[in-house]
Amino acid sequence: MVPIPRRGVDYRGKIVLAPMVRSGELPSRLLALKYGADLVWGPETVDRAIIGTTRRYNEATQTVEWFRVASHGQKEPPPDAKENIIYATHPEKEKSRLIFQIGTSDPDRALQAARLVAADVAGIDVNAGCPKPFSTSGGMGAALLRTPDKLCAILETLVKNITPEFEIGISVKIRILETPAETEALVRRLVATGITGLTVHCRTTPMRPRERAIRGQLRMVADICHEAGVACLMNGDVESRDQGLKLAQEYGADGAMIAVSAEKNPSCFRAEADGGLAPWEEVVKEYVKTAMDVENRFGNTKYLLAQMVPGKAGLHQPLTQSKNYTAVCQMLGHEEFMEQAQEADVRRGLDKPPVKQSKKNKSNATALAAGGQTGQARVKTQQKKALSERVANSAQPEMELKPIISV
Ligand SMILES: Cc1cc2nc3c(=O)[nH]c(=O)nc-3n(C[C@H](O)[C@H](O)[C@H](O)COP(=O)(O)O)c2cc1C
Structure with missing residues (x-):
């Protein structure tokens, strides 16, 4: 077993909610906590999406929100501009149990993004497991498994800057590689970066979510983590608290992370002894x-x-x-x-029929499509910005993410 971490959350004996784009938004996390999840990961939030947002406290909902106003490529957003909430948390209910997951491929951007939320969360996690082209084409997610220098640089930068200032731990979520030797080499490097936790999704990058998780490398990963004083959570085909605790014990992990089963019914976090799965x-x-x-x-x-x-x-x-x-x-x-x-x-204006797109926004869209009026370079920047916003707001599930970004 790993020693109690001096900083950040204690992962030992924990059954936690997995990061899930779209399915891990605030109400899902609150429900998971209500039914007994020990920690909850927020959905992957791409660094570029959170950078440039404004933080505010919403009295009505008692939530903290990071939002941006859609400017449609203009310097000043139009008066009827829509607000996009990129991330929201309920400090009273989840602050000490919420892990913010970043999608990133750059240490400086990761740090800039992490700084914006670090005071409001219990830990920062780096996504090194998303296999979708949307993530990997930008060098993020599972692409980081093939660029360990970059992944280690990101983790080291966060550990060096975020941990001392905010007193929270940094963790990483990976997938297993094709061979135990490859996984071992990677994990040895990761645990030397100063992270406090590592989650291993027991599937390789090409494996489909329907394929059964492979647990053959799990004990080895957990052992390497423990030698370095890092906690290890297992992930893949865990369906309930009781099963997760049993599996963690069997494979020497500290705890387990649940995704799909929690998406369907978050009461999977409730122990059988307390009532188990609710209808x-x-x-x-x-x-x-x-x-x-x-x-x-x-x-x-x-x-x-x-x-x-x-x-x-x-x-x-x-x-x-x-x-x-x-x-x-x-x-x-x-x-x-x-x-x-x-x-x-x-x-929320849901009692009225949806508002039609304003003339101004329509003409902006036409200008963008035409590409000539504002100049090619500016249009490209605007398109990149719009795509990044889509990344954050479309919030598609990992399996369905489309390759919509080429930055
Ligand atoms: C809808 C959905 C969205 C997901 N989004 C993320 C994500 O944002 N970050 C991440 O690291 N993994 C993401 N995953 C992967 C899960 O966290 C988890 O690793 C995977 O589903 C395996 O766990 P399970 O067998 O319990 O489903 C997502 C999975 C699903 C089903």
Whole structure:
């Protein structure tokens, strides 16, 4: 077992929520914590997306939000400009248990991004496992497994600058490599960077999510971590708290991380002794309430509900077509939430038909498409910016991420 870390969270004996783009937004994390998750990872947030955001405290929801205003390529955003919330946290409920995961391929940018959130989280994690072209084409995610010098430089920069200033630990999430020897060489380098935790997703980069996780290299990874005083979490096909604790013990890991099973039913974090898995109806009710409490983006709420409501309930089509929280509560029979749902819809403008794109924005889009008016270089910068924003806001699940960015 690893010694208790002097700084940052203690990972030992922990069952944690995995980082999940789109599925790991604030209400999902709060629900996971409510059902007993020990720590929660936020969805991967690309460094460029968080850099340049403004932080504010939202009194109404008691959340901290990092947002930017869409400027559509103009210096001053138009008065009707839309605000994009890039990241949100509920300090009271999750600060000491929230790990912020960065998507990055550059030590300086990683540091700039980490500085913006470090005071509000319990740890910073670097994503070195996302296999999708959207991540790897920018040198991020699983591409970092093939550029260990760069990955180590990122981790060392964060350890050197973030840990002493904010008293939080730095961790990394990797996948196994093709051979145990390759994985061993990589892990030996990573644990020497000063990180406090390492999560190993027990699949190789080309493996599909449906393929069973391979645990043959796990004990070796955990042993190398422990020799260096680094905690090791296992990930891949863990479905519940009890199973995770058993597997961690069997393979010598400190704890386990759950993704897909938690996306479907976050009560998987509850021990059998405390009631185990709750029925989906109960979980969905909690989720809708939590999503309204923190004013979650309706599109994200709808997406998560589609993961949680079983197909056989026959609700997927009406859910997909629903336009606001009131409709969702009606459909699910949550009469007691109707008032809150109506208020939430009014606040978010969901009680009216969607606003058409303004003339100004339309003409900007045309100018961009034409490419001539503002000059080729400026258009390119604007397109890159817009794509980066999409990266942060589209929040697609890892398996579905499209190669939409070429920066
Ligand atoms: C919807 C979805 C989004 C994901 N997004 C991320 C992410 O942002 N960062 C990351 O490191 N892994 C991401 N993953 C991978 C998971 O964290 C985890 O490594 C993987 O799903 C294996 O765990 P499981 O077998 O419990 O599902 C994502 C997985 C899913 C299903």
